[in-house]
Amino acid sequence: MEENTVKPGLFEKGGKLGWLHSTWDAFDTFLRVPATVTSKGAHVRDSLDIKRVMIIVAIALVPAALFGMWNVGYQHDIAMHDLPGFWYQFFWGLWKVIPLYLVAYIVGLGIEFAGAQIKGEEVNEGYLVSGMLIPLIVPVDVPLWMLALAVAFAVIFGKEVFGGTGMNFLNPALLCRAFLFFSYPSSMSGSQVWIARRCGADAITGATPLSYMSEGMDAITGAHFSFWNMFAGTIPGSVGETSVIAILIGAFILIWTGVASWKIMVSSVAGALFVGWLGTAFGATDVPAYVQLVMGGFAFGTVFMATDPVTSAQTECGKWIYGFLVGALCITVRLFNPGYAEGMMLAILLMNTFAPLIDHCVTSSATKKRAKKVSVA
Amino acid sequence: MSNNIVLKKGLDIPIDGVAALETIKTVTPDVVAVKPTDFKGFAPRLLVKEGDKVLAGSPVLADKQNPDILLTSPVSGTVQEISRGDKRKVLAVVIKADGSNGSVDFGKKDPKAMGSEEVKETLLKSGLWPSIIQRPYGVIANPALTPKAVFVSAFSTAPLAADAEFAFKDDFQAIQAAVTAVSKIAKVHVCVKGGDSIFAKLQDATLHTVIGAKHPAGNVGVQISHISPIKKGETVWTLNLASLAAIGKVFTEGKLILDRMVAVTGPAALKTGYVRALPGTPVSALEGCFDKEVETRFISGDVLSGENIGSNGFIGFFDNQVTLIKEGRERELFGWAKPFRFNQFSSSMAYFSWLLPKKKYKMDTNTHGGRRAFVCSDVYGKVLPMDIFPVYLIKACLAGDIDKMEQFGIYEVLPEDLALCEFVDPSKNDIQAMISEGIDLMIKEMA
Numbered sequence: 001m002e003e004n005t006v007k008p009g010l011f012e013k014g015g016k017l018g019w020l021h022s023t024w025d026a027f028d029t030f031l032r033v034p035a036t037v038t039s040k041g042a043h044v045r046d047s048l049d050i051k052r053v054m055i056i057v058a059i060a061l062v063p064a065a066l067f068g069m070w071n072v073g074y075q076h077d078i079a080m081h082d083l084p085g086f087w088y089q090f091f092w093g094l095w096k097v098i099p100l101y102l103v104a105y106i107v108g109l110g111i112e113f114a115g116a117q118i119k120g121e122e123v124n125e126g127y128l129v130s131g132m133l134i135p136l137i138v139p140v141d142v143p144l145w146m147l148a149l150a151v152a153f154a155v156i157f158g159k160e161v162f163g164g165t166g167m168n169f170l171n172p173a174l175l176c177r178a179f180l181f182f183s184y185p186s187s188m189s190g191s192q193v194w195i196a197r198r199c200g201a202d203a204i205t206g207a208t209p210l211s212y213m214s215e216g217m218d219a220i221t222g223a224h225f226s227f228w229n230m231f232a233g234t235i236p237g238s239v240g241e242t243s244v245i246a247i248l249i250g251a252f253i254l255i256w257t258g259v260a261s262w263k264i265m266v267s268s269v270a271g272a273l274f275v276g277w278l279g280t281a282f283g284a285t286d287v288p289a290y291v292q293l294v295m296g297g298f299a300f301g302t303v304f305m306a307t308d309p310v311t312s313a314q315t316e317c318g319k320w321i322y323g324f325l326v327g328a329l330c331i332t333v334r335l336f337n338p339g340y341a342e343g344m345m346l347a348i349l350l351m352n353t354f355a356p357l358i359d360h361c362v363t364s365s366a367t368k369k370r371a372k373k374v375s376v377a
Numbered sequence: 378m379s380n381n382i383v384l385k386k387g388l389d390i391p392i393d394g395v396a397a398l399e400t401i402k403t404v405t406p407d408v409v410a411v412k413p414t415d416f417k418g419f420a421p422r423l424l425v426k427e428g429d430k431v432l433a434g435s436p437v438l439a440d441k442q443n444p445d446i447l448l449t450s451p452v453s454g455t456v457q458e459i460s461r462g463d464k465r466k467v468l469a470v471v472i473k474a475d476g477s478n479g480s481v482d483f484g485k486k487d488p489k490a491m492g493s494e495e496v497k498e499t500l501l502k503s504g505l506w507p508s509i510i511q512r513p514y515g516v517i518a519n520p521a522l523t524p525k526a527v528f529v530s531a532f533s534t535a536p537l538a539a540d541a542e543f544a545f546k547d548d549f550q551a552i553q554a555a556v557t558a559v560s561k562i563a564k565v566h567v568c569v570k571g572g573d574s575i576f577a578k579l580q581d582a583t584l585h586t587v588i589g590a591k592h593p594a595g596n597v598g599v600q601i602s603h604i605s606p607i608k609k610g611e612t613v614w615t616l617n618l619a620s621l622a623a624i625g626k627v628f629t630e631g632k633l634i635l636d637r638m639v640a641v642t643g644p645a646a647l648k649t650g651y652v653r654a655l656p657g658t659p660v661s662a663l664e665g666c667f668d669k670e671v672e673t674r675f676i677s678g679d680v681l682s683g684e685n686i687g688s689n690g691f692i693g694f695f696d697n698q699v700t701l702i703k704e705g706r707e708r709e710l711f712g713w714a715k716p717f718r719f720n721q722f723s724s725s726m727a728y729f730s731w732l733l734p735k736k737k738y739k740m741d742t743n744t745h746g747g748r749r750a751f752v753c754s755d756v757y758g759k760v761l762p763m764d765i766f767p768v769y770l771i772k773a774c775l776a777g778d779i780d781k782m783e784q785f786g787i788y789e790v791l792p793e794d795l796a797l798c799e800f801v802d803p804s805k806n807d808i809q810a811m812i813s814e815g816i817d818l819m820i821k822e823m824a
Contacts, residue, residue: 029747032708037742041792041809042799043680043702044392044536047721047728049746049803051713053753056727122747166750166804257727261755314754314768363766367784370606370764 022116026123050165054125056259060250061132061304067246068239069093072140075195075236079204093140096196097239100135103144107151108134115160126165126172126310127155133173133304136240137297137345138180139193146187150179170352171311174345181345189340194236206236210296214338216286230294241300244293251303260307263316264323268302269293271327279335292331301344302327311352315362322358326351380585382568382603386762387591388724388797390536392680393737394701396640396649398543401666403636403653405476409452410460410469410657410691411437416507418516418820419446421467429456434481434503434633437470445520449504451635451655453479469657469691485631488558496558503627508620508694512601512613513788514816524614526605527559529567531576531618532587534595535679539640539697542575544651545618549575551625552618557581558628559616568600592681594762598794602763607788619656619697639692641666643680643701644739645673656694660686667701674742676700681796682809705743713746721745724801725756749804760797765789767798771808774815779822782815791816 028034030051038045073089073096076082083089108131116123134151154176159168181188191207209230212219229235233243240246254260276289293299306312306326313322326347333343413421420441425431431450440446450472457473483503488496497520500506509518509527518524532541545552556565556579565582570590577584585604587594594600597615607613616624619637626634638651641663648666660675667673676683677693680700684693692699709718716729722738723730730736757767765786773781792809799808 032710033713033743033745034747035706035708036744036747037704037706038744039807041682041807042796043674043676043683043685043700043742044390044740044800045744045746045805046725046801046803047718047723047745048725048801049713049805050749050752051746052725052727053803055714122749124749126752164750166752258725258755259727259753309753309755312754315766316755316758319755363769363785366764366766370786371608 020117022121022123023113026113026116029122051125053259054128056253056257057129057304058132060253060259061129061136061240063246063249064240064243064300064304065097065132065136067233067243068136068241069097071233071242072096072196072239074234075206076197076204079195079206080198093196096140097135099144100138100140100142100147100239101131103147104134104151105131107148108155111152111155111160112164115164121164124165126159130154130172130176133240134176137173137177137238137300137305139188140196140239141193142180142187146180146184150176150183153179166310169311169356170349171305171308174305174349174352177345178349189342194238208237208296209235210334210341213285213287213295213334213341217288217291218286220287220291227291227294230291238297238300241297244299247299247303254303254307260303260309261312261319261323263319264307264312264326265302267320267323268306268327268330271324271329272298272302272331273327274324275328275331275335279331284335289331292334296334296342297344298327298330301330301348305344305348306351311355313355313358313362315359317366318355318358318362321362322351322355325354380583380604382585382587382600384587384589384591384594384599384603384762386759387534387589387594388760388801389534389591390680390724390740390800391722391735391737392536392740393644394642394646394649395537395737396539396642396651396698398540399650400638401641401648401650401652404655404658404662406474406655406658406662408457408471408473408659409450409454409655410471410659411448411450412469412657412691412694413438413448413467414469415656415694416448416517417510417514419448419507421448423459423467423470425456425470427456427459430454431456431472432479432481433635434483436504437472438467440517443520445501446506446517447501447504448507449481449633451633451657453477480632483627483631483633486628488554488561488628491558491561493561496561499558499627500624503633505620505624505627505633508616508623510615512598512607512615512791514820515791516820518614519612522612524563524612525607527563527565527614527616528597528601528604529556529565529582529616529618529621530595530597530600531567531574531579532570532590532595533679534590534592535681535698536592537640537642537698537700538595538679539638539651541618544638544640544697545622546575548618548622548625549578551623551629552576552621553579553581553625554628555616555621555623555625558624559621563614566600566604568595568597568604570595593760593794593797596794598789598791599762602765602789606764609783609788611788617695619695637697639696640698641701642698643676644741645671645701645703654692656696657691659689659691660699661688663699672704672706674702674704676702680740681800682793703739703741705741707741707743724760725803744805746803746805748806751804751806753803756801756803757798760801761795763789763794767795767808770815771795771798771806771811774811774818777815777818779819782819787812787815787819 072093158175192203195204195206329347330343511518770785
């Protein structure tokens with residue numbers, strides 16, 4: 001009875017700006033926990049919600065993002081000698097990376113909000129993480145219009161058409177990168193794109209260790225890449241992928257909080273080491289397996305992309321299989337595809353597609369085993 | 378002979394307000410309700426009208442499909458009101474107690490000397506048959522079937538549950554008589570918490586000791602799945618201790634004696650402890666245990682699977698616990714983003730509840746977040762010590778896919794078994810309701 005006499009609020013259904021309800025709700029619940037109380041089932045609930053899960057991933061990404069910003073400036077300084085000191089390098093990198101973040105968030109969140117508005121649903125938090133990831137996995141000088149187009153493609157065709165976060169089967173951030181890679185390969189690969197340049201200046205040549213992959217370990221060390229500077233991350237590459245140290249800090253946060261699956265991370269490393277070892281044992285390469293772990297996007301992909309709970313395998317046993325195959329496939333691409341040695345993106349996307357099949361096999365074999373159990377009562 | 382069941386998974390929710398081990402009072406209510414809605418699968422047909430006189434044990438309602446199944450009055454008195462809901466559905470028959478102890482005489486019997494048909498007949502006549510729950514689906518037992526086995530959990534691990542050793546300390550003989558009687562129908566399995574439990578002395582039953590008793594280890598469904606999983610075509614029955622005590626008393630005393638120790642619990646309870654009360658007692662009779670000024674949720678049962686009965690409601694037939702919690706309508710600023718929320722519990726390491734392992738929380742009914750699609754995949758299995766894939770089962774229920782529901786174990790579960798999955802779900806789905814809808818679909822399709 002009471003509800004009928006209370007005038008609907010400005011943004012509530014029936015209110016003057018009711019059509020903006022989803023947007024209002026997103027900001028409102030961003031600030032304050034909603035007042036909704038349980039209506040059926042368990043009367044009390046855990047204080048963990050999807051917002052918290054997503055913010056944990058975002059926090060875990062911060063070390064990689066901060067390191068990446070500094071490294072953008074540092075790599076430029078190595079090539080051009082015009083950025084004296086740590087803070088110059090950091091702020092120059094920040095200045096370069098901020099536009100990527102702005103584009104990723106404005107385009108991505110814009111579409112998410114519009115989608116939620118049209119469907120009359122609450123805005124999903126999933127894009128908080130995707131938007132945080134995307135700038136970290138592209139070359140820093142990628143043209144912003146390309147990025148905007150790729151983000152729009154990834155959000156609309158990777159996620160919204162399936163029903164939003166939780167319904168998608170491909171990792172949206174990786175889909176964005178794949179779109180860029182296949183549509184604009186010249187801006188995404190080669191040796192001209194990895195070091196940021198000043199406005200209007202010519203491209204700076206600076207290859208990543210992976211581009212020497214086909215030539216072997218001597219070529220990699222010959223280009224002044226040691227295991228330790230690849231581990232620390234002071235090398236050219238996509239913004240956030242270079243520093244294994246920063247990524248390990250993130251991995252620790254994700255595993256400690258239980259937000260990402262350690263099983264996937266461990267098995268992915270195992271898969272990479274296994275194929276890396278096969279590669280050296282059969283003479284396909286002389287790059288030791290452990291060096292594979294610190295090159296390119298392997299570490300970043302293993303920790304932040306392969307573990308996406310929505311697009312990875314859902315069963316515990318399936319996670320072991322899925323992770324192992326991601327790692328193994330990534331190194332296989334590196335060994336046999338000299339033209340494009342960065343196998344992580346394709347390995348994860350391919351395994352995303354196969355994750356439901358892995359789960360299907362795991363669940364049906366478990367069900368069959370159960371059916372065979374002898375009844376004792 | 379005792380068998381051990383070792384369970385590792387589960388979660389004890391650290392909610393404040395465990396019942397003090399003392400008896401507050403014996404409640405003698407003015408009115409008592411017989412609620413057909415407590416019994417799944419019971420289609421009520423009225424046998425009384427307003428103004429009729431009844432004794433404790435007089436039939437009040439019969440099942441439309443199986444007229445032998447009766448619900449009887451727990452007290453002697455007069456039918457005061459028949460409360461109805463939508464489509465004139467009978468919600469409750471409210472009986473005004475006259476204070477006398479008049480009751481129907483069922484005749485004292487020795488269960489040891491009885492056959493299965495005699496036992497069934499006594500249970501049906503006394504109105505205690507509906508206390509037998511049949512799985513799959515958790516419906517009233519079908520008297521025409523002989524189950525594979527009967528299962529009893531002699532302890533509860535639900536949040537703030539009544540301590541069975543305390544609540545039933547005077548009822549051992551009655552429970553023993555009931556176990557003996559039911560064992561005439563089928564083999565009885567009793568699960569106890571440890572060897573020192575008073576129920577470890579029960580005869581005529583196979584005893585199982587559950588080790589590692591985090592919730593839901595005390596749920597009979599979890600125990601069944603470890604003793605003898607239910608397969609398609611099989612049925613098992615379950616009974617709780619309160620029902621067994623009443624069944625035993627029908628045999629030993631010849632009368633329907635339903636009163637039991639009910640634990641008054643919860644963070645919103647001013648005073649916790651035990652009261653002796655009948656099922657169907659109005660919660661308003663617990664005056665003095667709650668603050669009328671605070672918006673309180675009255676739950677018959679525990680916070681995970683109990684029913685919200687409201688301040689005018691009646692204690693459910695199967696419950697020996699009332700939980701009082703505050704409605705959580707306060708809006709915490711930046712709740713999800715705060716690094717520390719020491720007054721909110723989370724089983725997840727994403728908060729810092731693990732720093733305070735002994736703290737008891739004053740939980741309320743806030744959902745702590747909006748509803749989302751299933752995102753996290755590994756939180757549910759950690760709190761479910763059963764050999765099933767919870768999310769797959771839930772999704773099969775949502776899709777209404779009978780084959781998949783069978784494959785993923787719908788025969789083995791009742792909503793209460795997945796209640797902890799619902800508690801930990803960061804996507805805030807109503808998982809018990811989803812399972813319940815799946816079960817309803819199974820009942821409809823498999824009939």
